[in-house]
Amino acid sequence: MIKIKLGELLNSREPMAKLLGKELPVKTAYKLSKLVKEVNNEFKNFEEQRQNLVKKHGKEDENSKSFTVPKEKVEEFQNEINDLLKVEVEINQNPISVNDLASIQASPVDLAAMEKFIVE
Numbered sequence: 001m002i003k004i005k006l007g008e009l010l011n012s013r014e015p016m017a018k019l020l021g022k023e024l025p026v027k028t029a030y031k032l033s034k035l036v037k038e039v040n041n042e043f044k045n046f047e048e049q050r051q052n053l054v055k056k057h058g059k060e061d062e063n064s065k066s067f068t069v070p071k072e073k074v075e076e077f078q079n080e081i082n083d084l085l086k087v088e089v090e091i092n093q094n095p096i097s098v099n100d101l102a103s104i105q106a107s108p109v110d111l112a113a114m115e116k117f118i119v120e
């Protein structure tokens with residue numbers, strides 16, 4: 001099981017997508033795909049909550065049916081988003097071993113963003 005804050009989870013999204021595009025041993029690819037499914041569920045939940053906050057603080061544009069947060073509510077909106085990003089969630093998968101990723105090239109920046117998902 002992996003415990004991670006939503007902000008960290010969001011920061012791992014792009015590096016994880018890069019990793020999914022790499023050729024991996026079948027066992028590692030399977031583990032990674034299961035992990036990504038769990039992570040995507042949390043992304044979906046986060047996005048739903050973010051949309052609710054936009055609707056709560058924003059005003060709807062009648063023409064485009066989109067919401068914009070007015071200047072006077074931006075600080076309150078941002079504070080609630082920051083609180084949401086600090087929420088810790090549990091990913092019901094085991095981290096991937098660094099040995100399972102030995103066959104690929106990855107940048108230190110990408111690995112740092114995914115550190116909660118990788119164990120030595």
